[in-house]
Amino acid sequence: MKKITITYPLTPEQIEQFRKPQVMALGYFDGVHLGHQEVIRRAVSFARANGMPASVMTFHPKPREVLRKEKHGSYITPIDTKMEVMAELGVEQLFVVRFDETFSKISPADFVQDILFAMDVRHAVVGFDYAFGFKGEGTPALLQELGQDRMSVEVVEPCRLSDLKVSSTLIRAHLTEGRVKQANELLGRPYSIRGKVIAGEGRGNTIGYPTANVEPIDEYFIPCNGVYAVRIWLGDQCHGGVMNIGVKPTFHKDGMKQTLEAHIFDFSQNIYGDQVRIEFMDYIRPEQRFSSVQELVAQIHRDADQARALIASI
CATH class of the missing domain: 2.40.30.30 (Riboflavin kinase-like)
Known part of the structure; x- marks a missing residue:
């Protein structure tokens, strides 16, 4: 699997290099837990069924490190670990958007037009709580609306285990309290x-x-x-x-x-x-x-x- 770091706005050279029909899972994916894995599997499955490469787009660093000027935070899965888990799931390329002041101000419409459409994403897969664009104003419903007839959007419902929603927040809470086995169950490893x-x-x-x-x-x-x-x-x-x-x-x-x-x-x-x-x-x-x-x-x-x-x- 290839890791490709990009910055916004994309240069004409980047657009030319990365523009090809592809399927893309979108999200931050810290932990690449069972819920994240389902989002990625859906993208990989659609890509294989339709003869397109399976991609993932995430961003780095965490928004609060840029917007609140905080020190570097901690990660359940740093980028290299994300790559390993995603490669095992069948992902072919990981696009890491550098989260900076400029990218933080991108509107939901511009994110779709200037990045997803520019890269010719034909099908996007997101979790039910996916947020994008300035102040996280973009929702899965808005992504579907903005996709129009150029990009279909699949929204994956929350993954639950023992009646609890699988989340990175819950995994951190388990690890903070020493509940390692419970955290591992949510991670699937x-x-x-x-x-x-x-x-x-x-x-x-x-x-x-x-x-x-x-x-x-x-x-x-x-x-x-x-x-x-x-x-x-x-x-x-x-x-x-x-x-x-x-x-x-x-x-x-x-x-x-x-x-x-x-x-x-x-x-x-x-x-x-x-x-x-x-x-x-x-x-x-x-x-x-x-x-x-x-x-x-x-x-x-x-x-x-x-x-x-x-x-x-x-």
């Missing part, structure tokens, strides 16, 4: 974070539980502090493990930066500098301060046993 293994304090080796300190390589949404059963991917090799997210209160009273530390089961290789992917499988317990190192080690042992059992049961 384990929540994951990619990171680089960096040097830590080296204390894990002294207590019999060496850890890989993982520094996220993108602005990921980090689950709440606590201990997790995880799977650690090193290339195409998968290992079970237990991860602590937090500030290590047994050793630091205050001022410690949040860290992600994974103990990989039955593993002794030096992987400093390597990239890993952490899949969160289940939440074990909150982070806590222990009165002694011996008490901490005993708890880590119990955590590891529980993590092994949880991973084996999945």
